[in-house]
Amino acid sequence: MKYRLLAPGPTPVPEETLLELAKPVKYHRTPEARQILAEVLQDLQYVFCTRNSIMPMTSSGTGGLEAAVANCLPAGSKAICLIAGRFGERWRSICKAFGVETVAVNVPYGQAVQPEQLAAALKAHPDAAAICSTLSETSTGVAHDIAAFGKLVAATPALLLVDAISGLGAMECRTDDWHIDINVTGSQKALMLPPGLAFLSVSEKAWKQIEKNTSPRAFYFDLKKMRNGLASGDTPYTMAHTLVQALRVSLKQTKAEGMENIWARQARSAAAARAGFQAMGLELFASRPANGLTVAKVPEGIDGTVLLSKLEKQYGLKLAGGQDHLKGKIIRLAHMGYIDQFDVLAGLAGVELALLEMGYALEPGRGLSAAQQVFAKSLSRPEHVPV
Amino acid sequence: MKYRLLAPGPTPVPEETLLELAKPVKYHRTPEARQILAEVLQDLQYVFCTRNSIMPMTSSGTGGLEAAVANCLPAGSKAICLIAGRFGERWRSICKAFGVETVAVNVPYGQAVQPEQLAAALKAHPDAAAICSTLSETSTGVAHDIAAFGKLVAATPALLLVDAISGLGAMECRTDDWHIDINVTGSQKALMLPPGLAFLSVSEKAWKQIEKNTSPRAFYFDLKKMRNGLASGDTPYTMAHTLVQALRVSLKQTKAEGMENIWARQARSAAAARAGFQAMGLELFASRPANGLTVAKVPEGIDGTVLLSKLEKQYGLKLAGGQDHLKGKIIRLAHMGYIDQFDVLAGLAGVELALLEMGYALEPGRGLSAAQQVFAKSLSRPEHVPV
Numbered sequence: 001m002k003y004r005l006l007a008p009g010p011t012p013v014p015e016e017t018l019l020e021l022a023k024p025v026k027y028h029r030t031p032e033a034r035q036i037l038a039e040v041l042q043d044l045q046y047v048f049c050t051r052n053s054i055m056p057m058t059s060s061g062t063g064g065l066e067a068a069v070a071n072c073l074p075a076g077s078k079a080i081c082l083i084a085g086r087f088g089e090r091w092r093s094i095c096k097a098f099g100v101e102t103v104a105v106n107v108p109y110g111q112a113v114q115p116e117q118l119a120a121a122l123k124a125h126p127d128a129a130a131i132c133s134t135l136s137e138t139s140t141g142v143a144h145d146i147a148a149f150g151k152l153v154a155a156t157p158a159l160l161l162v163d164a165i166s167g168l169g170a171m172e173c174r175t176d177d178w179h180i181d182i183n184v185t186g187s188q189k190a191l192m193l194p195p196g197l198a199f200l201s202v203s204e205k206a207w208k209q210i211e212k213n214t215s216p217r218a219f220y221f222d223l224k225k226m227r228n229g230l231a232s233g234d235t236p237y238t239m240a241h242t243l244v245q246a247l248r249v250s251l252k253q254t255k256a257e258g259m260e261n262i263w264a265r266q267a268r269s270a271a272a273a274r275a276g277f278q279a280m281g282l283e284l285f286a287s288r289p290a291n292g293l294t295v296a297k298v299p300e301g302i303d304g305t306v307l308l309s310k311l312e313k314q315y316g317l318k319l320a321g322g323q324d325h326l327k328g329k330i331i332r333l334a335h336m337g338y339i340d341q342f343d344v345l346a347g348l349a350g351v352e353l354a355l356l357e358m359g360y361a362l363e364p365g366r367g368l369s370a371a372q373q374v375f376a377k378s379l380s381r382p383e384h385v386p387v
Numbered sequence: 388m389k390y391r392l393l394a395p396g397p398t399p400v401p402e403e404t405l406l407e408l409a410k411p412v413k414y415h416r417t418p419e420a421r422q423i424l425a426e427v428l429q430d431l432q433y434v435f436c437t438r439n440s441i442m443p444m445t446s447s448g449t450g451g452l453e454a455a456v457a458n459c460l461p462a463g464s465k466a467i468c469l470i471a472g473r474f475g476e477r478w479r480s481i482c483k484a485f486g487v488e489t490v491a492v493n494v495p496y497g498q499a500v501q502p503e504q505l506a507a508a509l510k511a512h513p514d515a516a517a518i519c520s521t522l523s524e525t526s527t528g529v530a531h532d533i534a535a536f537g538k539l540v541a542a543t544p545a546l547l548l549v550d551a552i553s554g555l556g557a558m559e560c561r562t563d564d565w566h567i568d569i570n571v572t573g574s575q576k577a578l579m580l581p582p583g584l585a586f587l588s589v590s591e592k593a594w595k596q597i598e599k600n601t602s603p604r605a606f607y608f609d610l611k612k613m614r615n616g617l618a619s620g621d622t623p624y625t626m627a628h629t630l631v632q633a634l635r636v637s638l639k640q641t642k643a644e645g646m647e648n649i650w651a652r653q654a655r656s657a658a659a660a661r662a663g664f665q666a667m668g669l670e671l672f673a674s675r676p677a678n679g680l681t682v683a684k685v686p687e688g689i690d691g692t693v694l695l696s697k698l699e700k701q702y703g704l705k706l707a708g709g710q711d712h713l714k715g716k717i718i719r720l721a722h723m724g725y726i727d728q729f730d731v732l733a734g735l736a737g738v739e740l741a742l743l744e745m746g747y748a749l750e751p752g753r754g755l756s757a758a759q760q761v762f763a764k765s766l767s768r769p770e771h772v773p774v
Contacts, residue, residue, distance in 0.1 A: 003411065003413065005411070005412060005413060005414060007414050009625070010412050010413075010414065010415055010625070010628070011412070012411065012412060013411070013412045018408070018409045018410070018411070018412075019409055021405070021408040021409055021629075022405040022406055022408055022409035023405070024390065024392070024399065024400070024405070025392060025397050025398070025399060025400045025405075025575075025581055026390065026392060026397075026705070027392060027394050027397065027705045027707075028397055028582070058445070058446055058447050058450070058582070058583055059445055059446055059450070059607060060445050060607075060624040060625040060626070060627075061624075061625065062606075062607055062623075062624040062625075063445070063446070063607045063624075066606050066607045093606070094606050097604075097605070097606035097609070098604075098606065186625070188625065194412055194627065194628070194629040194630075195415070195445070195625045195626065195627050195628060195629070196445055196583045196627035196629075196630060217484075217485075217604055218484070219449075219453050219480070219481050219484040219485070220446060220447075220449055220450045220453045220608075221607075222484070236449075237447040237448075237449040237450075238396070238397070238447040238448065238449075238573070238575065238582045239447070239582065240447075240581065240582050240583035240627070240630075241397070241581070241582060242408075242581040242582070242583075243581075243583060243627075318413070318414045320414075
């Protein structure tokens with residue numbers, strides 16, 4: 001049976017990139033390896049829409065978040081954490097682990113924090129050193145209005161730290177125009193690579209904070225050391241350099257397509273997925289949905305865990321479920337990175353068939369047609385051919 | 388030209404393992420993925436010679452060292468750092484970054500710290516919370532007598548933290564019998580994998596210290612969180628799971644050969660490399676040489692940087708040079724992991740040819756013959772065939 005990975009990370013990796021990973025390992029401290037790293041970091045500036053330097057880390061995305069907190073926020077400083085799901089919670093947990101006082105702005109899972117809420121929090125806490133937000137909250141499929149957040153935060157001395165792990169490369173994210181001070185992503189989402197690397201863009205405003213911060217709480221994730229290392233052409237510690245080398249291959253595809261085209265394509269896939277689920281009678285979970293994944297509520301009377309298991313075992317479709325209290329209640333379908341429009345159709349088709357088999361009343365093809373109508377909208381059809 | 392990676396990390400990766408890395412990426416939180424991780428951690432217990440639990444980290448080896456320090460040593464505690472090279476220095480730098488007071492026991496590069504020196508330091512600092520040592524000091528090729536160190540430290544309340552990154556799997560290292568409390572290795576040395584993973588074995592004595600330590604200085608590298616996660620079958624954050632999956636393939640080779648056989652084979656390769664260099668008239672740099680790499684002094688009048696460049700460009704042989712003040716003065720030839728005895732001969736042959744070309748007086752084949760004589764010694768030859 002053909003296996004289709006349609007979960008919001010890790011995501012499928014292009015075949016050419018996989019083949020790169022099978023190449024013999026070469027030494028990591030050579031002019032050639034430095035050139036590859038430099039090229040990848042430069043290409044990532046394009047993906048991040050930034051002129052800021054990009055710092056690479058051999059770690060999961062969480063390591064990147066820790067780097068942001070441990071470098072920017074001294075113990076005893078204050079951070080406003082915007083919490084709309086599990087990864088907003090993770091920001092808070094990291095801040096707590098590093099002795100940073102946290103102010104939480106909570107919304108129910110499935111909702112997005114509103115810019116007005118952030119404005120009120122900033123007003124109530126003018127001493128906040130940072131605002132921590134997710135771009136795309138992977139646990140709920142919600143997208144935050146980072147452009148609006150950035151405008152508010154830029155007017156203050158605080159830094160805007162963004163977990164863009166499942167958002168960057170899957171939806172519009174303009175690091176510089178949106179005033180994101182530290183933007184964090186991981187390799188295993190829209191960048192089309194296996195997990196193992198995290199990347200952070202760091203603004204001048206953030207570097208100033210980092211230079212002022214003398215708390216001894218970062219060594220492996222020390223951004224200053226990484227910047228100095230890169231300035232002399234190399235990383236302070238051994239990078240997962242075969243992943244960097246493979247990322248170059250995936251980034252070639254990204255550059256060839258172009259970020260704006262990718263955003264538009266992913267927006268179409270997202271719109272199609274939403275239309276498909278809704279046409280099946282499923283409710284969307286996210287009030288302000290992200291474009292990298294679509295989250296639908298499991299219909300009343302259907303066991304979400306059984307549904308996911310059927311999709312995987314009978315159809316080779318690996319979607320993700322809900323975590324913690326959402327387990328069994330939602331399904332999450334990814335459409336970022338190397339997941340294309342026909343993969344989305346495969347996912348929707350599988351959900352239709354599995355639901356039918358579970359006794360859910362549904363006209364087969366309804367979700368698929370709704371999705372296809374979205375895809376058809378973007379066609380440029382000649383006027384003179386009769387439909 | 389055929390490329391031979393003969394540097395002390397990253398090292399060559401077996402072809403079957405590379406092919407595993409080229410397989411389509413699957414989801415990381417499934418019973419199958421958990422089973423693979425559990426199997427790898429169990430196999431690593433065999434490699435570490437320990438019954439202690441093994442904690443995996445997606446990071447370079449340095450991340451593993453940081454995990455040891457940040458979890459075991461509260462700020463203000465004291466550590467004795469045994470410094471015989473760059474990686475002993477790294478222990479000290481990490482301790483300093485985390486506010487740990489350090490007592491350095493230094494020896495000149497090329498020498499090993501003696502057990503008597505450690506005994507004296509322990510006597511002078513009975514309040515030391517940990518002793519940090521390298522097993523194999525990758526920068527000089529020196530091996531420390533960890534068995535002797537362990538005996539001394541076990542009689543005190545202090546922990547023995549060992550950087551075994553370039554030693555473990557390449558030479559005898561008995562974690563439990565030698566009383567190593569935290570033993571750290573990386574994936575890119577004798578484990579025959581690309582860089583990206585670090586592993587730590589943690590003794591009961593160490594867990595007790597970790598549980599007492601309430602300093603908020605670890606999140607990503609929090610060992611308690613990792614242990615709890617593994618107890619329920621999974622890691623707290625996304626592992627570089629494709630590397631874990633590939634490691635299983637390399638570990639199959641390791642298990643099939645057997646640790647004692649591997650140690651014996653690597654010891655032969657090391658003895659052959661030493662004999663080879665000496666027969667060429669080169670002096671060995673390490674007073675107490677490790678078995679994973681051999682370090683030779685570059686002869687008077689020969690530019691070590693040119694020698695290494697010739698080896699790489701003319702012969703595809705990638706050896707490593709010295710770092711910092713040793714740049715140009717030593718060459719480092721690795722013989723660990725997937726580097727076998729004939730690779731060692733290739734390395735020696737290249738050095739002979741390159742030296743000859745640089746005007747060094749040498750009878751061609753002299754180093755090779757000396758090495759081959761070492762290999763021949765271990766043959767079991769029938770008595771009745773006349774030589």
